[in-house]
Amino acid sequence: MNYIFYFLIVISIIFGAINGKLSDVVNAILSGAELSVKVAFSLIGIMAFWLGMMKIAEKSGLVEIIAKIIKPITKRLFNEIPEESPAIGDIAMNFSANALGLTNAATPIGLKAMEELQKHNKDKKSASNAMCMLLAMNTAGFQLIPATVIAVLIGVGYKNPTEIIAPTLLVTSIAFVSAIILAKTFEKFWAKQQIEESQNEDSEDSL
Amino acid sequence: MxxxxxxxxxxxxxxxxxxxxxxxxxxxxxxxxxxxKEGFKVSVNIIPYLVAIIVGISMFRASGAIDFIGQVFAPLLAKFNVPADTLPIMIVRSLSGSAALGVFSDIANNLGPDDYATKLSAVMVGSSETTFYVLAVYFGAVGISKLRYALLVGILADFIGIVAAILVCNLVFLS
Structure with missing residues (x-):
């Protein structure tokens, strides 16, 4: 991450200078910083709502029931996490919300799942295999209906916007399954957390 | 339904x-x-991580580097019937969801609903999630700074998604 952060900014400054857009690049620092806080603050309300809802779902045993239903899948994907952990139910809810296109609900629930996974994590600064898997599931962005895209298409007078659904679903499924397979593969070959920590402090975040 | x-x-x-x-x-x-109660704490916790990622990406977009990458790949993509207009979407969709949607709206408005570029970009935008944003928010919320293979998996899956979108759209809309 250190290198990505460094190169993102250095490349921006170099390209900005070449293209004569250096002032735009500098302005982007301010607008980007402002946007970050706006994004975070706009999350507070909806985050509080869903964390409240999830607390009720958890206490009533609903999360546990959902966790049991998808146990055969999660057992393989998150084999480091004990089956009785609330993380499993949260992950299931996060996936369902994503699939239904409820991003506002999916993010708070996903973050709660992350916190549960952090409880099982040995090195609190570095991502566990389970965390990488949850992230892979979320970055792939599996969604049954691309509602926003369809809205734009309808806006420009697309006659049959639903014809976009099937190809999109196929592509998003391919990406989603690939992400899971990749995460599982890297899990086997990537250096383990503890070894990374004790042997080579620098190579850990070479990404 | x-x-x-x-x-x-x-x-x-x-x-x-x-x-x-x-x-x-x-x-x-x-x-x-x-x-x-937890909502406020979690939202505030992610601010430093969001600032790092969003400022970096905002600078990158403002620098014009995306146009340059587009020009480099344009000849290669032309061989696979990929319209040049859709290039910015491929680069931007892992970085910024609002930017990808913006470019898509531009294409749809300018080229109209029947253009292949509109359909291809619709599939590309509809099938993706903003990898860098998800990464900053999800890992930021629990204070993870060492990503291990998480970003690599996200980027590779995004790439596979782009290739799949090109192939599927070729089959569905062009043949």
Missing amino acids: MQTISLWALPAIILLILTMGLFKKIPLYETFTEGA
Whole structure:
């Protein structure tokens, strides 16, 4: 991450200078910083709502029931996490919300799942295999209906916007399954957390 | 049918959670507020991570580097019937969701609903999630700074998604 952060900014400054857009690049620092806080603050309300809802779902045993239903899948994907952990139910809810296109609900629930996974994590600064898997599931962005895209298409007078659904679903499924397979593969070959920590402090975040 | 599912998904989940809570005699109001308290803390926790990622990406977009990458790949993509207009979407969709949607709206408005570029970009935008944003938010919330292979998996999956979109759209809309 250190290198990505460094190169993102250095490349921006170099390209900005070449293209004569250096002032735009500098302005982007301010607008980007402002946007970050706006994004975070706009999350507070909806985050509080869903964390409240999830607390009720958890206490009533609903999360546990959902966790049991998808146990055969999660057992393989998150084999480091004990089956009785609330993380499993949260992950299931996060996936369902994503699939239904409820991003506002999916993010708070996903973050709660992350916190549960952090409880099982040995090195609190570095991502566990389970965390990488949850992230892979979320970055792939599996969604049954691309509602926003369809809205734009309808806006420009697309006659049959639903014809976009099937190809999109196929592509998003391919990406989603690939992400899971990749995460599982890297899990086997990537250096383990503890070894990374004790042997080579620098190579850990070479990404 | 699909639209009805989307519309009812949220109310149905909320009804299910509340009814189940009531049925199990959970103090709904107290439990809700107890959980909701966490909302502020989590949102504030992610700010440093968001600033790092969003500032970096904003600078990158402002620098014109994306146009340059587009020019480099344009000849290669032309061989696979990929319109040059859709290039910015491929580069931007892992970095910024609003930017990808913006470019897509531009294409749809300028080229119209029947253009292949509109269809291809619709599939590309509809099938993706903003990898860098998800990464910053999800890992930021629990203070993870060492990503291990997480970003690599995200980027590779995005790439596979782009290739799949090109192939599927070629088959569905061009043949």
